Amino acid sequence: MKIETRNEHFQSPTVLGRLLQKLHIDIPLFILLALISLLSFVILYSASNQDIGTLQRQSVRVVLAFCLMTALAHVNPHQLKRYSASLYSVGMVLLVAVLVLGKVALGAQRWLDFGFFRFQPSEMMKISAPMMLAWYLAEHPFPLNWKQQAIALALIFVPTLMIAKQPDLGTSILVASSGIAVLFFAGLSWRFIGYSVLLFTSSLPVLWNVLHDYQRSRVLMFINPESDPMGRGYHIIQSKIAIGSGGLSGKGWLGSTQAKLDYLPESSTDFIFAVFAEEFGLAGCLGLLILYFLVICRCLVITLEAKDPYSRLLAGSLTFAFFVYVFVNIGMVIGILPVVGVPLPLISYGGTSMVTLMATFGILMSIHTHKKFLPH
Amino acid sequence: MSRGRPVSSSRKVRDRFLENKIFFNRVLVIFIFVSVLMLGLCARLIYLQVVGHEHYAVLAKNNRIKISTIPPTRGIIYDRKGRVLAQNLPSYSLEIVPEQIENLDDTLERLKDLLDLTEDTIEEFHKQRKHHKRFDSTPLLLSLTEEEVAKFAAARPFFPGVDIHAILVRYYPYGILTSHVVGYVGRINEKELKDLPEQEYSGTFYMGKVGIEETYEEQLHGKAGYTEIETNAQGRSINILSKVEPTAGADLYLSIDIDLQKTAYDVLEGVNGALVAIEIKTGDVLAFMSHPSFDPNPFVNGISYKAYRTLQDSPDRPMFNRALRGLYPPGSTVKPFVGLAGLEYNIMSFHQKTYCPGYFQLPGFAHRFRDWAKWGHGSVDLNQAITESCDVYFYNLALELGIDRMHDFLQQFGFGEKTGLDLLGEKAGLMPSQQWKRKNKKAGWAAGDSIITGIGQGFMQVTPLQLARATATLANYGKVVTPHLVSKLVRTDHTVTEAAKTNSVIPLKTKNVDDVISAMVNVVYGEHGTAKNIIQEGLTYRIAGKTGTAQVYTVKQNEQYDKEINVKFRDHALFISFAPADNPQIAVAVVVENGGHGGTIAAPLAAKVIDQYLTQPIQDENRNP
Incomplete structure (x- = not known):
């Protein structure tokens, strides 16, 4: 009875709405994602020096990513929950494989080459780690005993450290933050959070020694980019020039000089936000930030409305990971965070992060549209 | 199992309620956290794009321009x-x-x-x-x-x-x-x-x-x-x-005529020397040759060290601009000027004679100033003295003139001064005076200094350019000729600058100049002329000139001049000339280092250049390419 009324409550008045509901698509989220993807094409066209080929390749990825999202939206969260542990295990095996026999790409060992395509297990971990943790914490509600706490922390930090070792600082931050988010949503005590922050701060010197040289230099550059304007500080300085010279209203579409004249490195991937800021100014930036904020808000609503512990832990965690994604990228481009290799979600050129992100949105949509089938 | 189940169940229900509450709080905290950080991003963007805009806009511009x-x-x-x-x-x-x-x-x-x-x-x-x-x-x-x-x-x-x-x-x-x-x-x-x-x-x-x-x-x-x-x-x-x-x-x-320049080069073939030809009316330098010369083209892109050393170390010094910087005693070429000084200062008349026994002695001194002609020229006037280049006549004249009058008079012709040619590095030469000797040699002027100055020996030094210029000024009856190389400067806006002309005139009596010129004509055409070897058949003009044989090496008293003397110590051969004698157009000075006798060695070279200039008159002078 209760299930049916819920169903009626969600009944859309329009035909299209009903169709989308059948497809398990969340309309507000879908519209927001479509808008951001559209914006991605606009800015990529400019950042790639008006290269149609780039747009074509990206559009194939977007289409594939949206298909994957729709497909995942159909998968019942219950199923996801069942496969959480196995997915996580596969991910871990692949991470080990990468460390042992991965291809070195861009000085970092991230890829597994399967001949016909190259696969990045760390990307998969962005989803399977929070799934695993959500599953574990749904099974073992708070308060946890010390053994369970240790297991939970190990579930987060073993893959995190392995990814950091590759080295892929950006992804490891995302994996860690999504894992920690699960703990947080599950009710991790404030006292524990306080102690952890204290412990983390005091362990920074140790962490410093663990970092790769290039990671250290990035952090140092972040602190004082002007110390080496032609070398390692170059990215940050040029990016700040691009953003600052954009001003209030920007230089107009295709008007970016920093990117067009190659001053700005990685202008269509990690630093695409700088091109956007240069061309569309503060107005455009605030608009984009609002779009992202709306996505996060919608996902938080989905999280709140999720009924079973697994779903809401997973939804909350994925939402928070998305925010971290946005924040780390923009933060590094505007010079308030060190340069770590994180693309701007849904806008940067590249397929891997796009696919992973759309998969998370597929899961979120699934969680939102399958509530009626979930057993309580 | 059955005992624990209700407990577990009731705890779970309570937990769910608590969990919901906690979860709602946690979502709220995350929402606030996200909002605050988003606002942080906005603040930073405002800082960059509004506050820092001007700064970064300038940086962006400088970046790309x-x-x-x-x-x-x-x-x-x-x-x-x-x-x-x-x-x-x-x-x-x-x-x-x-x-x-x-x-x-x-x-x-x-x-x-x-x-x-x-x-x-x-x-x-x-x-x-x-x-x-x-x-x-x-x-x-x-x-x-x-x-x-x-x-x-x-x-x-x-x-x-x-x-x-x-x-x-x-x-x-x-x-x-x-x-x-x-x-x-x-x-x-x-x-x-x-x-x-x-x-x-x-x-x-x-x-x-x-x-x-x-x-x-x-x-x-x-x-x-x-x-x-x-x-x-x-x-x-x-x-x-x-x-x-x-x-x-x-x-x-x-002002250079490359054809004439070529002739100057050809006539100096095989010797070290210089030739300068000046157009008398304009001061145009028609030919300006220092021999040997060198190819300037390798210098443009950086001459190799070896090639440069070869040029530098050559004993003939091809890179030395003799016409501009070579300093030579003028020898007998100075005699027309000294003679003119005598006439102008009324020391003697043109026809007044002096006896030449072949040597000159100051009263009370044993030293004999020798004449080049061992047995002397006999009784000579200025005409003969110039024609035959009698030294003794000029020893006497110089002594009577005194160095300061000679200095003042010759300086007007440009001796001892830069000619003002538009070429850097010119040497001023030396026209000695009592003052100069006191200052530079810390010694008083001796009568003997004056005597040898009268025949262009001693301290006096001239450049070939100065000789040519002085000759041109003489031929111009004292209207000072200032030589120049650039006669016209054409800018891209088609403005043209012509060489400046000077109007300074040496006050000379025309009669005196006529007399000296007639004597210089006799140098070439007189029976005893020292340059009569240059006369050619069929010339429609006459050349006036004066030979000079400048001592490089002082022959000691009672010594014979050794014909086999080391080439480096042989006399310099000089010749100054202008033509046509009755309507002077071109003045030419030639110096052949260690060439020997001026009349036989230097004079024919000048004659060839003069002949080419006068018989192949310059046509369409200012033709633009």
Whole structure:
């Protein structure tokens, strides 16, 4: 009875709405994602020096990513929950494989080459780690005993450290933050959070020694980019020039000089936000930030409305990971965070992060549209 | 199991309620957390894009705009008939942008295998590099051969940061004929670069080093233009934003007649010496030759050290500009001027005779000042004294004139002073006076000093240019001739500057000048004339002249002049002349170092130049190319 009324409550008045509901698509989220993807094409066209080929390749990825999202939206969260542990295990095996026999790409060992395509297990971990943790914490509600706490922390930090070792600082931050988010949503005590922050701060010197040289230099550059304007500080300085010279209203579409004249490195991937800021100014930036904020808000609503512990832990965690994604990228481009290799979600050129992100949105949509089938 | 189940169940229900509450709180905390950080991003964006906008906008502009100098085209140098003496030929240079090269030494090493690259060139490049910005193109090799261009073009992909540029290279078609007049340009060296205006020369590799090229550097160089170029991060030009065209240097028309110059070169073949020919009415220098000469073209792109040493070490000193800087005792060529001084100061009349026993002795002194003719000339007047070049006559005259009157009179003809020729590095020579000796030799003037000055020996020193100029002034009846090489300067805006003319006149009695000139005519045409060997049949004009045989080596008293004396100590042969004698057009001075007798050695050379000038009159003088 209760299930049916819920169903009626969600009944859309329009035909299209009903169709989308059948497809398990969340309309507000879908519209927001479509808008951001559209914006991605606009800015990529400019950042790639008006290269149609780039747009074509990206559009194939977007289409594939949206298909994957729709497909995942159909998968019942219950199923996801069942496969959480196995997915996580596969991910871990692949991470080990990468460390042992991965291809070195861009000085970092991230890829597994399967001949016909190259696969990045760390990307998969962005989803399977929070799934695993959500599953574990749904099974073992708070308060946890010390053994369970240790297991939970190990579930987060073993893959995190392995990814950091590759080295892929950006992804490891995302994996860690999504894992920690699960703990947080599950009710991790404030006292524990306080102690952890204290412990983390005091362990920074140790962490410093663990970092790769290039990671250290990035952090140092972040602190004082002007110390080496032609070398390692170059990215940050040029990016700040691009953003600052954009001003209030920007230089107009295709008007970016920093990117067009190659001053700005990685202008269509990690630093695409700088091109956007240069061309569309503060107005455009605030608009984009609002779009992202709306996505996060919608996902938080989905999280709140999720009924079973697994779903809401997973939804909350994925939402928070998305925010971290946005924040780390923009933060590094505007010079308030060190340069770590994180693309701007849904806008940067590249397929891997796009696919992973759309998969998370597929899961979120699934969680939102399958509530009626979930057993309580 | 059954006992624990309700407990567990009730705890779970309670937990769910608590969990919901906690979860709601946690979502709220996350929402606030996200909102705050988002606002942080906004704040930072406002800081960058509003507060820092102006700062970053300037940085962005500076990032992409590069000012690049466009070197002006150097002015062309023509002779008086419009024939090109110095021009710019299109060529190729190999240039390096140091910033774009990871390992410069390795690149240079590899270029060495490919092209003809010497250690000198590399050293020069490193010197040049210090004065160029790292992202500026710095020349390594100038004027590549076609073959080298082809070779490099094929290997270019392996040499990032190295490229071929089209440039203009200075070329002197008449080479060896013009090197002492036109001079040459060369690579700007470190020291010169400091003194040059940076903006003007930042795109220029050459500047005038000697000659007209040096003297008229400012005019020939022109004015550099510039472009504002939009560049990318690699420094490649993308787009030209604005452009100011350079102004080409002014073209120079020299007074030199290259045909006459060629004749001057030919007649001096095989000897060391100089010949200067001046057009009397205008001061145009028609021929200006220092022999031996050298090819200026290798200097343009940097002469090799070995070739330079060969030129430097040659005992004939080909790089020494004898016409401009060679100092010689004038010898007997000074006699017409001293004679004229005697007439002007009323020491004697033209026909007043003096006895010449073959030597001159000061009363109370044993020292004999000898005449070149051992047995003497007998009783001679000024006419004979000049014609036969009697020394004793002039010993007497000089003694009576005294050095200060001689100094004052001869100085008016330009002896002891720079002629003011528009060529840097001129020597002033020396016209001695009592004051000069006191100051420089710390000794009083002796009568003997005056006596030998009367025959152009002793302290007096002149340049061939000064001789020619003094002769021209004499032939001009005292209207001072100021020689010049550039007769016309044509700028790109078609404004023309002509050589300045002086109007200073030496107050001379025409009768006296006529007398001296008649004596100089007799030098050539008189029965005892010292230059009568130059008379040729069928000449329609007459040459007036004076021979000179300047002692380099003082023959001791009671010693015979040894004919087999070391070449270096042989007398210099000199000849001054002008023609036609009744309507003077051209004055020519010749010095042949260690040539021997002026009449036999120097005079025929001058005669050939005069003949060419007068029998093949210069036509369409100011023809433009």
